[in-house]
Amino acid sequence: MSAGDRLPALSWLRRYNRQWLRGDLLAGLTLAAYLLPAGLGDASLARLPPEAGLYACLFSGLFFWLFCSSRHTAISVTSAISLLIGASLGEIAGGDPARFAALAAGTSLLVGLIAFLAWLARAGAIVSFVSESVMTGFKCGVALYLASTQLPKLFGFAGAHGDFWENSAWFLRHLDETNPAALAVGVVALALLVLGKVRWAHRPVALFVVLGGIVAAPVLGLDARGVKLLGAVPAGLPVPGLPAIRWSDLNVLLPLALACFLLAGVETAAIGRMFTAKHGTRLDANQEFLALAVANLAAGLGRGFPVSGGMSQSLVNEGGGAHTPLSGAISAGFILLVVLFLSPYLSTLPQPVLAAVVLVAVAGLFKVSTLQALWRGDRREFVVAMVALLGVMGSGLLRGVLIGAIISLVLLVRAASQPHVAFLGRIPGTRRFSDLERHADNEVIPGVLIARPESGLVYFNIETVCAAILARVHAAPVAPRLVVLDLSAAARMDMQAAETLGAMADELRAAGIAVQAVEARASVRERLRAVGVDARLGGVDRLTSLADVIEAAAVRPPGHPP
Numbered sequence: 001m002s003a004g005d006r007l008p009a010l011s012w013l014r015r016y017n018r019q020w021l022r023g024d025l026l027a028g029l030t031l032a033a034y035l036l037p038a039g040l041g042d043a044s045l046a047r048l049p050p051e052a053g054l055y056a057c058l059f060s061g062l063f064f065w066l067f068c069s070s071r072h073t074a075i076s077v078t079s080a081i082s083l084l085i086g087a088s089l090g091e092i093a094g095g096d097p098a099r100f101a102a103l104a105a106g107t108s109l110l111v112g113l114i115a116f117l118a119w120l121a122r123a124g125a126i127v128s129f130v131s132e133s134v135m136t137g138f139k140c141g142v143a144l145y146l147a148s149t150q151l152p153k154l155f156g157f158a159g160a161h162g163d164f165w166e167n168s169a170w171f172l173r174h175l176d177e178t179n180p181a182a183l184a185v186g187v188v189a190l191a192l193l194v195l196g197k198v199r200w201a202h203r204p205v206a207l208f209v210v211l212g213g214i215v216a217a218p219v220l221g222l223d224a225r226g227v228k229l230l231g232a233v234p235a236g237l238p239v240p241g242l243p244a245i246r247w248s249d250l251n252v253l254l255p256l257a258l259a260c261f262l263l264a265g266v267e268t269a270a271i272g273r274m275f276t277a278k279h280g281t282r283l284d285a286n287q288e289f290l291a292l293a294v295a296n297l298a299a300g301l302g303r304g305f306p307v308s309g310g311m312s313q314s315l316v317n318e319g320g321g322a323h324t325p326l327s328g329a330i331s332a333g334f335i336l337l338v339v340l341f342l343s344p345y346l347s348t349l350p351q352p353v354l355a356a357v358v359l360v361a362v363a364g365l366f367k368v369s370t371l372q373a374l375w376r377g378d379r380r381e382f383v384v385a386m387v388a389l390l391g392v393m394g395s396g397l398l399r400g401v402l403i404g405a406i407i408s409l410v411l412l413v414r415a416a417s418q419p420h421v422a423f424l425g426r427i428p429g430t431r432r433f434s435d436l437e438r439h440a441d442n443e444v445i446p447g448v449l450i451a452r453p454e455s456g457l458v459y460f461n462i463e464t465v466c467a468a469i470l471a472r473v474h475a476a477p478v479a480p481r482l483v484v485l486d487l488s489a490a491a492r493m494d495m496q497a498a499e500t501l502g503a504m505a506d507e508l509r510a511a512g513i514a515v516q517a518v519e520a521r522a523s524v525r526e527r528l529r530a531v532g533v534d535a536r537l538g539g540v541d542r543l544t545s546l547a548d549v550i551e552a553a554a555v556r557p558p559g560h561p562p
Contacts, residue, residue, distance in 0.1 A: 006067070006290065007066055007067060008066075008067065008068065008069050008287065009065065009066045009067070009325065012071075012324055012325075016324065016326075017323075020323035020324060020326075021326075022321075023321035023322060023323050023327075024321075024322055024323055024324055024326045024327040024330060025327075025330055026321050027317050027318075027321045027322035027327035027330075027331075028322075028326075028327040028328070028329070028330025028331040028333070028334065029330070029331075029334060030316060030317075031074055031313065031316055031317045031322075031327060031328070031331040032330075032331040032332075032334035032335050032338075033206075033207040033334075034206060034207065034313060034316045035057045035061075035074075035076055035313060035331060035335060036054070036057075036207060036210070036335065036338060037206040037207055037209075037210045037354075037357045038053075038057075038076060038077065038206070038310075038313065038357070039053030039054045039056065039057045039076075039077055039335075040053055040054070040210075040230070040346070040349070040354060040357075041053070041079075041354055041357045041358035042077040042078065042079060042082035042358070043056075043077070043082070043305075044354055044355075044358065045079060045082035045083050045085075045086050045146070045149070045358060046077075046082040046083070046085040046086040046104060046305055047085075047086040047089075047090065047100065048085075048086075048100065048101055048104055048305060049097070049101070049233075050230055050231075050233050050346065051233050051234055051238075051339070051343065052101060052104065052303065052304055052305060053077050053082075053304070053305075054233075054335060054338070054339050054343070055237075055238060055299070055302045055303050055304040055339070056077045056108070056299040056302070056304025056305050056306075056307050057075075057076055057077060057304075057307070057332070057335055058302065058304075058332055058335045058336055058339060059240075059298040059299050059301070059302030059304055060075045060076075060295035060296065060298050060299045060304070060307040061075055061076075061295075061328050061329065061331055061332030061335065062298065062329065062332045063294045063295055063298045064291050064292075064294065064295040064325075064328055065325035065326060065327075065328035065329045066291075066294075066325075067287065067290050067291035067294050067295075068287070068288060068291040068325055068328075069272070069282065069283055069284040069287040069288060069291075070271065070272040070275055070276070070281070070283055070288065070309075070325075071275065071279065071281055071322070071323070071324055071325060072271075072275045072279075072314055072317055072318040072322055072325075073268060073271050073272055073275065073288075073309045073314050073317075073325075074309065074310055074313040074314045074316070074317040074327075074328055074331070075291075075295050075307050075308070075309060075310070075328065076307060076308070076309075076310035076313045077304075077305065077306075077307055077308075077310075078263075078264075078267065078307070078308045078310050079142065079146060079358070079365065080138075080139065080142045080263055080267075080365070081260050081263055081264065081305075081306050081307075081308055082305070083142060083145065083146060083149075084256065084259060084260060084263070085104050085107065085256075085260070085305050085306065087145075088256045089103050089104060089107075089256070092249070092252055092253075098244075099244075101243075101303065102243035102244045102245050103243070103245060103249065103253065104304075104305035104306075105243035105299075105300045105301075105303055105304065105305065106243045106245040106249060106250075106253055106300065107253050107256055107257050107260060107300075107305065107306055108296045108297075108299045108300030108304060108305050108306045108307070109242075109243070109296070109297060109300035109301070110250070110253055110254065110257035111257045111260045111261050111264065111292075111296040111300075111306045112292070112293045112294070112295070112296035112297035112298075112299075112300060113293070113297075114257060114258065114261045115261055115264070115265070115289045115290070115292040115293035115296060116289075116290070116293035116297075118261075118265070118286075118289045118293075119286055119287075119289040119290040119293060122286050123286070123289070124269070124284070124285030124286040124288070124289060131381075131384070131407075131408045131411060133374055133378075133381040133382070133384045133385045133388075134384060134385065134388045134404040134405075134407050134408050135266060135270075135388075135404070136367055136370050136371065136374065136385045136388075137384065137385030137386060137387065137388030137389040137391075137392075137404070138388045138389070138391075138392055138400055138404045139365040139366070139367065140365065140366050140367065140371065140385070140389045141164075141388065141389040141390070141391065141392025141393050141400055142365055142392060142400075143363065143365040143366035144164055144366070144389075144392075144393055145163070145164045145167075145392060145393060146358065146359070146365075147359065148164050148167035148168045148171065149167055150355040150358050150359050151171050151355075152167075152170070152171055152174070153186075153228075153351050153352060153354070153355035154182070154183065154186040154187075154190070154352050154355045154356060154359070155171075155175070155177075155178045155179065155182065155183050155186070155352075156177075156178055156179025156180075156181070156182025156183055156186075156226065156227065156228070156352065157174055157177040157178065157179065159171065163393065163394055163395070164392075164393035164394070165393065165394065179225075179226050179227065181222060181225040181226065181227050182225075182226070182227045182228070182350070182351075182352045183352070185213070185216070185222065185227060185350050185352045185353060186350075186352030186353065186355060186356050189209050189212075189213060189352065189353040189356035189357070190356040190359065190360065192205070192209050192212075193205060193206060193209055193356055193357065193360040194360060196209075197360065206357050206360070209353060209356070209357065210349060210353065210354075210357065213348075213349050213350045213353035213354075214345060214346065214348050214349050216350075217229060217348040217349070217350050218348055222350055223348075227350050227351070227352065228350070228351040228352075229347065229348055229349060229350055229351065230346055230347055230348070230349040230350075230351065230354065231347055232344075232347050233343040233344065233346045233347055234343065235339070235340065235341070235343045235344050236339070236340060237302075237336075237339060237340070238302060238303040240301045240302050240303075241301060242301070243300065243303070255402070257306075259402065260306045260308075261292075262405060263308060264292055264296075264306065264307070264308035264309070265288075265289065265292065267308050267309055267310075267311065268288050268291075268292060268308055268309030269283075269285050269288060270311075271309045271310075271311055271314050272285070272288055272309070275314070275318065288309075292307075292308070292309075295307050317331075371385060384407055384411065387403070387407060388400065388403060388404040388407060391403035391404065413460075416455070416460070416461060417460050417461045417464060418461065418464050419453055419454055419455030419461050419464070419465060420454045420455070421451055421452070421453050421454070421465055421468040421469060422434075422435040422436075422437070422451070422452045422454055423435070423436050423437070423449065423450065423451055423452075423472060424436065424442070424450040424451075424452055424486065424546075425439070425442030425443050425444050425445070425450075426442060426443040426445060426550070427439070427442060427443075428441060428442070428443055431545075431547035431551075432547070433450060433486070433546055433547075433550075435452075445550055445553070445554070447478075447480055447481045447482065447553070448480055448481070448482045448483075448484060448550060448553055449469075449472060449473060449476070449480040449482070449483045449484070450484045450486060450546070450550070451468075451469045451472070451483065451484070451485055451486065452485075452486035452487075452488065452489055453465045453485075453487070453489065453490055454489045455489070455490065456490055456491045456492040456493065457487075457490050457492070457493045457494070457497035457498075457501070457524075458492070458493070458494045458496070458497055459494055459496040459497060461497075462496065462497040462500045462501070463500065466500055466501070466504045469483065469485075469504065470504065470507070470508075473508070473513065479511065479512075479513060480513060481512075481513060481514065481553075482513065482514045482515075482516065482553050483508055483513055483514070483515050483516075484515075484516050484517075484518060484546065484549055484550070485501070485515065485516070485517040485518070485537065486518055486519055486546050487517055487518070487519060487520040487521070487524055487540075488518075488519040488520075488521075488546075490520070490521070490524055491521065491523075492523060492524065493523075493524045493527045493528070494527070495527070495530075495531055498527050498528050498530075498531040498533045499531055499533065501517075501528075501533060501537065502531070502532075502533035502536045502537065505533075505536045505537050506536060514538070515536075515537055515538055516537065516538035516549050517534075517537035517538060517540050518540075518544055518545065518546045518548075518549055519545060519546055520540050522542070524540075525540050525541075525542065528540055
């Protein structure tokens with residue numbers, strides 16, 4: 001593998017057009033304006049000090065652009081992963097803020113290591129194992145859980161630290177503790193943010209709302225009115241290094257890191273696929289793993305927490321006019337200036353404003369239209385999405401991710417274990433055959449049953465295939481004299497599948513029914529011969545077609561073997 005393959009920036013920087021610089025510069029500034037309040041808000045979700053969100057965006061952004069294959073994907077802290085960190089590390093940290101921060105940084109390092117190993121194994125396809133319906137349910141659950149954690153801040157009182165149901169019950173019980181000043185500030189911020197999303201989409205409205213909150217706090221004396229402020233944000237950069245965690249912590253952090261990697265991998269790949277389809281560029285899912293690895297390692301060493309490609313951030317980047325990933329580096333440069341010189345001014349940011357920023361930023365996670373489409377299109381997929389949603393709401397984010405992953409694997413195995421078996425009829429006026437269920441005008445061949453398993457045949461699905469064929473034979477008013485197995489759709493066959501097909505053929509012959517396999521691929525023919533089953537299936541060659549066997553059967557006297 002060449003250096004250009006590992007470092008895509010070497011390739012596109014050589015071809016960089018100076019006319020692109022203006023677009024990349026504006027996009028970088030716009031992206032930084034969006035990431036600053038997002039970093040502060042997501043640090044709050046992760047129960048970390050605000051500077052941790054800035055450090056994560058800064059250090060990951062300094063390196064991600066060099067390794068990513070997508071031209072528009074922006075690396076960032078995200079609400080889903082931040083919530084996962086905040087909900088999972090509290091018990092491990094034992095109430096120690098310094099240990100909590102170290103564990104969060106250690107989780108980022110583990111995510112980077114897992115992503116690097118996935119890149120080495122060229123495992124880019126694994127992100128497709130989590131179905132879109134599972135991700136839809138998970139994100140909807142995250143949005144509801146998030147609302148239950150941020151509404152108390154919006155209303156000006158402390159919240160609970162449980163699951164969705166516990167948080168919601170706490171909120172409703174303590175509504176009488178609402179701070180009118182905090183609620184007024186939060187509602188105004190919320191209204192401005194919603195208006196901004198409607199009227200000025202992909203513009204840094206959140207930044208202006210945050211700046212307005214910072215200015216309004218001392219002018220209106222919000223602190224004296226009981227409105228909680230963000231508090232001190234240290235100026236300058238942290239000293240990069242390994243977090244102070246113990247070896248025993250690694251086993252505890254590993255499930256959390258795997259869940260964060262799963263979310264980051266799926267989200268980053270989905271963003272890349274979206275932009276690839278839109279702009280006609282090329283996405284290398286394995287390369288995105290390497291970019292994620294480097295970004296998370298940098299965030300962990302820089303005292304941050306796990307990062308991922310962010311959908312809304314990437315849309316802001318594209319909408320700002322980005323031509324290349326250089327916009328990400330420019331954005332990180334602007335964040336660096338804020339961290340070095342402007343972070344003390346963030347201390348007067350009202351917490352209700354921050355809660356409003358967070359609520360609006362993740363409102364897009366709750367996709368009502370997608371749930372409606374699932375309900376209308378596939379009720380089973382809708383049920384899967386709801387199981388993932390309820391898993392997040394009732395069992396927490398980490399278990400919700402694992403439930404989603406398990407559901408995806410169960411669906412994958414179920415689909416593979418129950419392949420469709422098409423029973424064919426002749427297309428009128430041709431020598432071609434297709435599924436009778438889909439084409440009712442197809443001609444049924446008298447005395448002949450044609451079955452085509454539409455999957456590879458292996459040990460965990462062959463019994464289902466044979467059961468479907470035998471059930472059709474037994475259900476026929478008059479037993480067929482010939483069963484034809486069209487193996488053209490079976491890309492592979494293992495030994496157990498071959499032996500099971502042979503046993504089915506023996507059972508049919510014992511009932512006076514001939515069996516003939518046709519149009520098997522070379523690898524399948526070799527497997528049947530190696531197991532010694534080809535003769536029991538009527539002899540399998542590469543010359544005889546399905547039409548040949550049907551035409552021969554039509555002129556053959558009843559009871560005569562094929």
